[in-house]
Amino acid sequence: METRKIQVYSEIGKLKTVLLHRPGQEIENLTPEYLERLLFDDIPYLKVAREEHDIFANLLRKEGVEVLYLEKLAAEAIRDRKIKEMFLDEVIEESGIVDEIAKREAKNFLLSMPEKGLIDTIMAGVRKKDVGLKEDLTEYPFILDPMPNLYFTRDPFACIGSGVSLNSMRRNTRRRETIFGKYIFNHHPAFKNSGTKLWYDRYNPTTIEGGDELVLSKDLIAVGCSERTDKESIFTLAKNIFENNESFKTVLVFDIPKTRAFMHLDTVFTMIDYDKFTIHPAIEASLKVTAITYDEVKKELIAKEEEGELEAVLSKYLGIHATLIRCGGGDRIISGREQWNDGSNTLAISPGKVVTYERNYITNEILDKHNIEVIQMPSSELSRGRGGPRCMSMPFVREELNYR
Template structure:
């Protein structure tokens, strides 16, 4: 398996079909769980199924995280205990008796139920044994209602990890709410045949956070990393030392700093690669980004150099003239409206062919004028989680270009 660019023909991808975790969202906890609205699960699933069907129609092998993790636990039942403990370690259950009860409650379930429960979330009133303790029962009415919080962002699999060449880097989530998501990927990477052939890209712990939505591989030599609301300087420096110096996975990293705003929490919500020489950008950031280059320096250290123009960086790295297409026809009102609907969050199926939400009519029309084929699908419910086709996909194999 290999990924050397963001546009090579997509061969294998990992996704998560939205589940009951979305039905555990309530207005009171939306901000804490990183959502702005509550999606309608039934329709979100229909939209996601269409998204998957389009990829399959294009010859892409689509794998579901829930299936992969369930298969790991079924083939290696001895991992059930450590998998549950890893989740409990991130659950903030302070009382040891409560933690032990929750542990045994989960251990009694079969592999599929364990996976589904850990993603859906574990409400306090589901653990019947704890209800015998009246004081705990009374407290659950007033406190956070979960022992294990739901993972509603699970369907944004892009952030959980990224493949660079034949190496896989597990994401380091910035927000505490999403940290448990990467546990599934860590176990699948180590124990499932689907990831066979991928090596660990970083052997040391990455500081919070480095999320896949900020990583764009433009060629086998160059990767772009966004410095954003959810990816930090410390994490970038750690990864740069490994992939530039220690393992030499790429020759340079283009760091693109964007304004740290909720509206565009990752680089790929404002900028994506759509063809050999074409990139799509939200015009609202074109004069608000700062770019610098990281390369291997002397004595095994990484050196940094600031750059005035992202376009010049891209042309030099790709050794060709490039065209930056500004979404919404560069109209500030249209572009802002459609960026909120993830118009710039495209997923390349192959060079010049991208998956997009059909709601962004102006940007999609503009892409077609520029020679880009658009594969459109409905995303009115999926977009409520603030993510698009690229966010919902984790490529682990693409054809080399």
């Protein structure tokens, strides 16, 4: 199998290869009683969610993008029996099963399956009755939780430059998601010998998530200090990148409100062209930006708080005249509504060409007026998970930019 390398040095370079996860049975295992536990506000209709997701994948293919699937890569990574057992031991251990009989039964149940079925079942969740255990109506029915957030492939790990940030997730229900990435990069025949560097390890004590990690250029990374990402993690990530001879010179820390509505940086800010960005206006007044650089002589990080408006900071570090395009045109009601449905969460296919949710029609019209080519996709069900096109995609390869 041909070796694959990671190459992501921008948010807008022509997208060549991307990782998705087609929503599965894990969505059907959502119930009102457990929505908060599983980080959902509503229950998507799986049939329609899959149709919408297939449209998303096909429109990417029409643009010449190779689409890979998380579930397929994970299954291919565990074909060896010993690796499969290691994988299962790790998944079961991190599922919090206390009873040794339940652990044994869960492992035997999963080991009896072919690799793809095993991966799909772990993603969907395993009920007590599935492994022959009694299900009390008053108790939680799952011994392995469903993983409904997996269709947001951006978060568990993030491709940056030639390496990967294998993330430590904030919420317990999402921490197992990063195990799939660990086994893909360590054991999949296309990736295990690719020389992919590790910028952050899932076992680190502080948390970071991929929705907060944006690659603005070959010199510049932006990371959100958010509800899900700790400042300590950002400094660890920056130090690892600076010390490993990558091209990046600066990491901008965006300190954003720590609320679910502004969960990650990419829910309120994305790059869509060389000099254009979407932004949710509600973060602008309180936003603080700190620049992290590296002293090669002293071997230490230097942090400096930036002064001035965000346009000026972006213009300074990117060498352009930055334009911020406000979600909903800055109108309080419109921007609030469209932001809730990820109006600022765009996926750039190439400079000035983006995928958005069709329901955010006001923001889409404004993007069009700024000469951005907008490819709209249906989103009545996918949007119920509180994530947009960027959240649902993890670029593995982007063409390097020819700077203007």
